[in-house]
Amino acid sequence: MITSSGRAWKFSSDISSDQLISARHVFEFDPRMLRHHLLADVRPEFAQQAQPGDVLVAGRNFSHGSNHSHPFLAMKALGVGLLCRSLSRGPFRLAIFMGVPLLMVNSEVLDAIEDGQQLDINFSLGSIVNVTTGQQMQVAPLAPFLQEIVDAGGGLEYVKSTLMS
C-alpha cells in the first residue's frame, strides 16, 4: 500500500522533460545530484523545499519531449509523487520503473487542488483527500501489474524480488 501525506506543488500543462531537468545534466545519473536540479529553471525553490510525501500536480502531457530518465530519478530521490492529467508513454513508463507513485486525474480533481494545499493520497486505492479543503476524491489507480512494480519500489526492485523468489 503506497500512501503519501504532504504539500501540493502545482504546475501547468506541457511541462517538458527539459523543463523538469535541463538537458545540460544529461550525463548525470546520480539521484543525489539530480534532486537539486528538478524544476530548477521553472521554480527554483522547489528542490530546496520539497519534502518526502509532497506531490507534483500537473496538467496534460507531463514530461513530454526527450525520453529522459532524469526527472524521475530526481523525483524518486526527493520522495515526491505525481498527479497529472496525462503523460505520454515514455515518461509514464519511466515513472513506474523508478517507482514514483502516480495517479492519472481528471480536470475536476486538478481544479480542486491549489498550490500549497495539503494532500493525503492512497496511490494503491486511488483516493485523494485535500486536507486543506476537506474534499475527498476518487480516481482509478494504476493497473494491478503496474502497481506491483511501483509497490516493489521500481522495475529493478521488482525484478530482484522475482529473480530471488
Next chain:
Amino acid sequence: MAATMTQKILARVSGRATVRHGEIIWAVPDLVTAPEVSFGAYVKRIREIGVTKLARPERVAVIIDHEVPVHSAAGAERNKLTRQLAQELSVGHFFDGEGITHPLMVERGLVQPGMFAAGADSHAPGLGAVGALSVPFGFEVAMMLATGQIWMQVPETIRVRLHGACPAGVAARDIVLAVMQQLDDEATSYRVIEYQGEGLASLSVPERMTICGLCVDAGAKSGIATSDQRCVDYLHSLGIPDAQLLSSDADAEFAMTIDLDLARLTPRVSIPPSPNHVREAQAMADITIQHAYIGSCASGSIEDLRAAASILRGRKVHAGVNLLVIPATQRVFQQALQEGLLTELTQAGATISPSTCGPCFGGIAQLRAGERRISTSTRNDPGRMGSHEAEIFLASAMTVAASAIAGHIADPRQFAVGPDDRSAA
C-alpha cells in the same frame, strides 16, 4: 487475425501467435542499444541488485556518440569506463566514435524488417525506417540488460498513407511536420505512427529515418515504415540477403488514418518551444538567425548533405551566420568526401565536425541569450543548446541551407533545383 506491423512484431518477440491492442506482454528485444551517456549508469545500477552479467550480451550495442571527440575530463573518464565495461560484459557490438547510434545501427545492417529494437536514447524510433519496431526506454534498458526482456503494452497504430512525391525544395522533415500538425499529444499517446502507401517509395531509407525518428517528438511511442521493395533493395545493398517485405494487413485495426498528398506539401519550420509548433517557412522571413546546423540522428545522412550542397553550391553563407555541418556517421562523412560535398559546403562557408550528437543537447556549439539557430536536429526546448534565452528553429537541410545563405529563415524553393537535377548531382 488481421494485424498491424507492430502487432506482428510484438507477437513474434513475445512468443505468441497474436497480440491484442492494450494487453501487457513480456517481449524479448532483438537489439538493445545504449550510448556512453548512460551505459555505465545502467551497469552500476544492475550490479547494485546483484546482476553480474548481461542476460543476452550478443544483442547489446554500446555506442560512444554523444561527446566525440571527448572534450571534458568527466567525458574522458566516462568513455574509459564504457570501453572497459563493453569488453568485460562481452557486448555484441561496440562503436567508438563511428557515428550516431540510430543511423549507425541501420548502415551497419544491425536492424532489419520485423525486428524489435529497444534503445536508451529518445530517438530510437529512427530504426523504424527499415520496418523494425524500435522504441525508446531510457533507464529501463537496465532491466533489459539484466533480464533480456521488458514488459510492453501493445500499442494501437495511427496509419499515415503517403501519396505522390515531394516537390523540389520539400523534404522528409516537412512530411513529419505536416503529420505533427494533424496530431496532438492525446492522439499520439501510447500509439505507433506507421507510414505506408505508394508515396513511401519516393523516400530513401535515410529519409524514412527522419519521418520515423521524429515520431517521438509528436508524442508517439514509435514510428515505423512499411518494408517495401525499396527498403529491401537498400538492405540487400548492405549485404543483408534475407531482408523481407513487411506490412500491416489491409484489414488490420487502426486507431486513425491520415492521408498526405506529398505533392502539395510546403517547407515547414518548428518554432520554439516544441517541435510540434509548426509554421510555414515562407512566412518567417522576418526571423533573423546567427547560427545554422545540419546534422543529428534524424538529418545527418548523405541525402541531407546532398540536399544542403544543392542549395549552397556556388553560394556563400551569410556573413552574420555560422553554419555547422556534422555527417551522422563516419561512413556518411567518407561518402560526402568522395562526392566532393564537404569541399562544396566548406567553400560556401560551413564548418564540418566529426560525427556526434553534440549540438543537439548543447554538448558543443552552444548558443547565448538572444541568439537564434535554425537546425535539422530533433528538439528545440528552451535551453536545449545553451541559454534559455536562445531560440531554436527546426527544419529540413534545404531550409536550413537556404536560411544560412539568407541570414533569416528562408523558403528553400527559391534556391531549389528539381529532383532530376538533384539525383544527377
